[in-house]
Amino acid sequence: MAARSEIESAPTTNPTTVDRKSERELVVTRTVNGPARLVFEAWSKPELFKQWWVPKSFGLSLLSCEQDVRVGGQYRLVFRHGASEPMAFFGRYLEVVPHSRLSWTNEEGGDGGPITTVTFEEIAGKTRLVLHELYASKQALDAAVASGEKSCIGETFAQLDELLVTLGASA
Amino acid sequence: MVKFEQAGLDASFAALSDATRRGVLEQLGRSDASITDLAEKFQMTLAGMMKHVGVLEQAGLVTTEKVGRVRNCKLGARTLEEEAAWLDRHRQLWASRFDALDEVVEQLKRKEKNNGRKK
Numbered sequence: 001m002a003a004r005s006e007i008e009s010a011p012t013t014n015p016t017t018v019d020r021k022s023e024r025e026l027v028v029t030r031t032v033n034g035p036a037r038l039v040f041e042a043w044s045k046p047e048l049f050k051q052w053w054v055p056k057s058f059g060l061s062l063l064s065c066e067q068d069v070r071v072g073g074q075y076r077l078v079f080r081h082g083a084s085e086p087m088a089f090f091g092r093y094l095e096v097v098p099h100s101r102l103s104w105t106n107e108e109g110g111d112g113g114p115i116t117t118v119t120f121e122e123i124a125g126k127t128r129l130v131l132h133e134l135y136a137s138k139q140a141l142d143a144a145v146a147s148g149e150k151s152c153i154g155e156t157f158a159q160l161d162e163l164l165v166t167l168g169a170s171a
Numbered sequence: 172m173v174k175f176e177q178a179g180l181d182a183s184f185a186a187l188s189d190a191t192r193r194g195v196l197e198q199l200g201r202s203d204a205s206i207t208d209l210a211e212k213f214q215m216t217l218a219g220m221m222k223h224v225g226v227l228e229q230a231g232l233v234t235t236e237k238v239g240r241v242r243n244c245k246l247g248a249r250t251l252e253e254e255a256a257w258l259d260r261h262r263q264l265w266a267s268r269f270d271a272l273d274e275v276v277e278q279l280k281r282k283e284k285n286n287g288r289k290k
Contacts, residue, residue: 016262019258030269039276042272042275052275053268058267
């Protein structure tokens with residue numbers, strides 16, 4: 001009974017999903033407990049945006065955040081990880097529809113970076129967010145996956161071994 | 172739940188359904204090898220081994236590179252397990268980001284409520 005009340009009193013966290021929808025596209029979804037106009041505000045005002053875009057658990061500090069949220073307007077985020085050189089992420093807004101849709105380029109890697117689009121759909125006072133990351137090609141998304149893997153090649157082989165054992169056992 | 176492109180999944184399962192091909196992957200997990208090495212090790216013809224390696228290559232589990240007259244094989248850069256692990260980390264990243272967004276929106280809601288009361 002005690003365990004149950006703990007669960008009831010805990011803040012409700014909505015599930016986040018990530019799917020590779022196609023060879024070039026990742027889709028992230030989440031429902032946020034608030035109306036679309038407030039969620040959009042948190043996404044388009046730098047003083048609010050910088051409070052959540054880089055959560056403390058990332059181990060990154062956000063040095064600066066500039067956003068000019070209108071079609072053609074630019075954004076620029078500068079981060080630092082530990083004692084490393086600061087990294088800048090930048091691009092421009094392609095679509096701005098208040099309380100419903102934002103789309104922007106990611107140009108820090110040069111031309112042909114992915115395009116991110118987020119839609120805000122309000123349902124009964126909550127907002128369903130659907131975020132698409134569209135890469136220029138299958139190779140570009142594969143490379144993003146592979147670059148995220150560089151640090152754990154050893155793990156990969158361990159996982160492959162497990163997979164082979166499992167499949168071998170069921171064959 | 173992580174989903175995969177169906178075609179990629181089918182190709183991988185087809186590739187792993189054969190004992191020789193699983194053996195080849197295990198072998199390449201220890202060290203890279205040429206098709207000739209692999210054919211000898213598994214007591215097969217060169218043509219037979221090339222066919223197996225071709226299936227593994229199609230599934231993205233193995234990559235090959237021709238150096239002179241020798242075709243070298245090594246494990247592919249990406250496996251299903253690897254992609255699943257990456258997607259899972261990506262999901263964790265977005266989940267903590269959206270948890271923080273929830274807090275900001277909660278603050279905005281409280282602020283709005285308070286302002287409403289003042290009016």
